[in-house]
Amino acid sequence: MDIKKIYITLFILIFSINILYAQDDTFPYELKNQDLLLIPLGAGLSIGSEYLSGQTDHPDICEIETLKRKMINGFDRCATYNWSSRWADRSDLSRNILIFSALLSSVPSAFQGEYSHTITLGTMMLESLLLLRNVTYLTKIITHRNRPYLYNTALSAEKRYEFYKEHSSFSFYSGHTSAAFLAATFLSKVVTDIHGFSTSTKILWGVSVTAAALTGYARYKAGMHYPSDIITGALVGSAAGYLVTTLHRKSRKNRISINVFPHHISFRLYF
Numbered sequence: 001m002d003i004k005k006i007y008i009t010l011f012i013l014i015f016s017i018n019i020l021y022a023q024d025d026t027f028p029y030e031l032k033n034q035d036l037l038l039i040p041l042g043a044g045l046s047i048g049s050e051y052l053s054g055q056t057d058h059p060d061i062c063e064i065e066t067l068k069r070k071m072i073n074g075f076d077r078c079a080t081y082n083w084s085s086r087w088a089d090r091s092d093l094s095r096n097i098l099i100f101s102a103l104l105s106s107v108p109s110a111f112q113g114e115y116s117h118t119i120t121l122g123t124m125m126l127e128s129l130l131l132l133r134n135v136t137y138l139t140k141i142i143t144h145r146n147r148p149y150l151y152n153t154a155l156s157a158e159k160r161y162e163f164y165k166e167h168s169s170f171s172f173y174s175g176h177t178s179a180a181f182l183a184a185t186f187l188s189k190v191v192t193d194i195h196g197f198s199t200s201t202k203i204l205w206g207v208s209v210t211a212a213a214l215t216g217y218a219r220y221k222a223g224m225h226y227p228s229d230i231i232t233g234a235l236v237g238s239a240a241g242y243l244v245t246t247l248h249r250k251s252r253k254n255r256i257s258i259n260v261f262p263h264h265i266s267f268r269l270y271f
Helices: 004-020 035-053 061-066 076-079 085-111 113-141 157-164 177-193 198-219 227-247
Strands: 256-260 265-269
Touching: 035 113, 061 157, 085 113, 085 177, 085 198, 113 177, 113 227, 177 198, 177 227, 198 227
Parallel strands: none
Antiparallel strands: 256 265
């Protein structure tokens, strides 16, 4: 089966589950005072990190000729045998599908006329992306790690340099993977927080995380990232998605809830 068909199928599943939840449930999020500063601050930091990235020294063709895969640790060395622009394109597609799907998490609220909910979710997603982008860029600048394909001696130095000019950012950690896991976590947690755990939300978690993992695999196959880049990106992206949604949960005065029913007692502790 063509990889693009797999991605399209995953998107349809994510979209269908998302739209399925157009009913009126309790909305658990709210914007807070710090949100007035977070987006402008994030945008400013993003511009600054972009500038710093442009000022960072990059290897020229002479340096690339000296790079050998034995310089890479044993765990990550397998990535230096990979190079594929097709897989790089596939990673773009899967990442974009997940980000777009996460943005669609606000659609059911708009269908109900709850535009304030749509604004809240959209703001949360924007903050998540800005936070992740800044952390990713700064980490790349600090670590200064070359991409795996630069060590792929099966390619000429000229070809590696030509490809590098198109994809000049550094390797650690994988921005595509982190963005994909951010979107997967954000989308799945938003739907679960609003509607609770169910068979559908469990499927949503499984499908979205699978799509994010496919993004990481595509980056590996493209020769763009090492396994350690992908693992780190997955952890950072998931943490960012979880953190932003958790920080925007409505404050609860009563954190303990006890309900007595004829056949059972329900006990909940809210965080």
